[in-house]
Amino acid sequence: MVKNGFKGGTRLFVDLKIWEDLLKSNRFLVFAGPCAVENLEQIIETAKIVKDSGAVGLRGGAFKPRTRPESFQGLGEEALKYLALAKAETGLLVVTEVIDEDSLNKALPVADILQVGSRNMQNYALLKLLAKVDKPVLLKRGLAATLEEWLGAVAYLEKGGNRKIILCERGIRTFETMTRNTLDISAVPLLKKLTPYPVIVDPSHAAGRRDIIPSLAKAAVAAGADGLLIEIHPEPERALSDGQQSLNFQEYEQLINELKPWVHVAGKRL
């Protein structure tokens, strides 16, 4: 059972405390990092940049659900080890995706926030497991999920006893082809009305292309989002996945600088 997977209980308590304090503060919550953890150097280097930018969390995939089985599926436990080292180095909260009971048990000692990816938003078996975990769950919207269905997934977590939920709008599937998905910016104010949870936006997956990420990020701030989930990579053109939608460090730092006045108008701070 999941409970058995808990290790390092003391640290866990600390993390939750940090999270709860964050939610009470007026911090704008930026999580940044690579699509997938690729090696130790990459993640440590990235974590430092993320820390310096004023972000609160480091994202990085260890278990990657990919459309084809031939595609890179993530480094698994090795990635978790690197994330733990990056966390020790920077103090950032670690967000990583889990896909089943096994990956959940492995991620629990390292992750501060457990991500459910779009493809698994309606994997209710997984949600029922996460409902029993005492950690925040970052629940991404399904690729073609209505808000009603997303709230249904939220209800599975709530019913099982977990109300530490972060909702992440990451674009929905439409007919438009110039972007990978269509960012449903309306979801932000609607969810703020319908739920008590923080709502963040992932402009990287929504756009699927680097050039408009700053505009989408600012729009998210203005629409009332509580934070952002951003893909960055030391060398996007060499990334093992999602390179075309990852910012390099310089682009990321510029984005954060550009965001500041908008975050300020929103009454928050980075």
Next chain:
Amino acid sequence: MVKNGFKGGTRLFVDLKIWEDLLKSNRFLVFAGPCAVENLEQIIETAKIVKDSGAVGLRGGAFKPRTRPESFQGLGEEALKYLALAKAETGLLVVTEVIDEDSLNKALPVADILQVGSRNMQNYALLKLLAKVDKPVLLKRGLAATLEEWLGAVAYLEKGGNRKIILCERGIRTFETMTRNTLDISAVPLLKKLTPYPVIVDPSHAAGRRDIIPSLAKAAVAAGADGLLIEIHPEPERALSDGQQSLNFQEYEQLINELKPWVHVAGKRL
């Protein structure tokens, strides 16, 4: 591991033999039954009707992924017991949905064909488990999955060693509201070209309404489908789920009769 879940190995062999013989025959493959197994009487009564109609399989849900946690989630192991009894009574192949390792282990001794539902088409952890099972997998198309993504899910089964695959088109999400989903009839000829697997159609979920199911079923036959998955219920208006799209027994028998000349033109038999 899944292997440990195998019970009743002899019967299993027989089932696979039946399946392989079916595929070599020119039988049009009809699977019918309720959305969810609700009680023993319901499933036995339904199984007899299904058997008499010339169908090859009985469908019935034991583990139901539902949009809201308050909704009926299926009878679980009890349902499997009833399905086993219905199978003993009629000799029909049993199709039932699995949602994780636990439900898979429970379903294995009873199910002849393991169904992956739309919401789990991209649950690759589940697909990797099913890839190791020596039974046919009925893989439903995801609600908003492209054919490319569906073929990606197929590749997970193949890569893991399971090539006993049945593809089931069940309608995709569009803007149209008069139907629950939009049956993508083009998927049938495309999949027949792109894969060696039987392709069946679920007109019940596509339509979400009883009245046009016969038209969609005939269209499926004409488009080249190898079979149908149809929801029926002794009293649809009392069904615990999907009642509005379930045929009653009389409607089902009439549908089968109406289908016969079309199946004949297709060079197959019921």
Next chain:
Amino acid sequence: MVKNGFKGGTRLFVDLKIWEDLLKSNRFLVFAGPCAVENLEQIIETAKIVKDSGAVGLRGGAFKPRTRPESFQGLGEEALKYLALAKAETGLLVVTEVIDEDSLNKALPVADILQVGSRNMQNYALLKLLAKVDKPVLLKRGLAATLEEWLGAVAYLEKGGNRKIILCERGIRTFETMTRNTLDISAVPLLKKLTPYPVIVDPSHAAGRRDIIPSLAKAAVAAGADGLLIEIHPEPERALSDGQQSLNFQEYEQLINELKPWVHVAGKRL
């Protein structure tokens, strides 16, 4: 006014009579021809093939609404002259698209059936003009029109006094990319229930690719369609538009032969 555009009144009467007789018969209504009329030889040659196949009408575009202004926009009046000659030669009903008052006035003396294309389904100014014309209107479904909205467009024709309506399902816009559009086969039985008008299917625009047109055509027959609108061309690879979805003559003749047993089961004849 449109009325002033009427020429050759006597022949017009004959055409309407033919149309009304057709609707009372059990003929399955096939309309075939090129996307655009390109030259006299092309359309005469095509018309003969169409006539020999047992089809009732010749389709051919004179005024082509194209996504880009640089694209071939049709031969206009010259095309109408060629269509008139093809009609004189074969006796086929001529279907051609109109896009405004000017093209309507020009088409009236030649066309037996006036087509409203998908892009103009909600061009209510055009529908109000057509509502005053004493000829059948072939109203294509808008690219992303719901059935409700399509019925709204029908109501514009009815309100203005024209109840000679043919509805043509031609695929809707979805996320799927292997086909140009997604044929909404459910629209056929729904429209047959909701309106008294003939419902035909355009598998060519739905598929956007030659290979699955026969399967879609058969599905349309089985779903209860009253006819088909099919793009054919003497040399599809040289067509000025829509070549990739046009059948050559041999493919068209084979399609018609393959359709016959299905049309027979539907209780109709070609």
Next chain:
Amino acid sequence: MVKNGFKGGTRLFVDLKIWEDLLKSNRFLVFAGPCAVENLEQIIETAKIVKDSGAVGLRGGAFKPRTRPESFQGLGEEALKYLALAKAETGLLVVTEVIDEDSLNKALPVADILQVGSRNMQNYALLKLLAKVDKPVLLKRGLAATLEEWLGAVAYLEKGGNRKIILCERGIRTFETMTRNTLDISAVPLLKKLTPYPVIVDPSHAAGRRDIIPSLAKAAVAAGADGLLIEIHPEPERALSDGQQSLNFQEYEQLINELKPWVHVAGKRL
């Protein structure tokens, strides 16, 4: 011909001058007003509020394309007369929709900006007429038009000689039902890269509901939009059309006040 419809040439020149000066300024371009002009009092009262808010233009429909012919179709010429009076009173630029040559000729003496509605984005006959007019055209995105197709419509105006174009993103059709359409906020930065024209956003049609219009408006500013098109009405609950998405005067004034700091960060002024 359209040219014959020109009246009041001198004033026209002045209007264009105003428009050109506006584009050279750093004004954020707000157009507000009712969906449809309903009576003189309504439009005069609204125009004063719009003027006082610092907006540049008054929107108001005279010719309304409605899904059903029974619905209110606009007051036509009477509405134009009222708009002219409102313009005389306030000096606001008048934006109104045209749907064919007749309505265009009637609107020309009054309108400063000619609107093409979503349903007519691919009405190329209408675009060709507007391409010959020496006034700005506000081209709304089609309900399910890709950006490519929208740029195709732009190319029709450009090819005919009219480069006074304003692009208006107003939401696209998706599966989501909590909003009338899905505001495609990504369209704003993409169009700013791909065209030299002002890009404005219509949050009213995108949302289809009053409550999230302020959030969408702010998001539009942050994404880089040059302006907004907003539906307002003295008594939304009594509006003849689109009442549920219209702001009342107090809500509108509050929105404008809330927008100011965002517009300021964008380097513009109201």
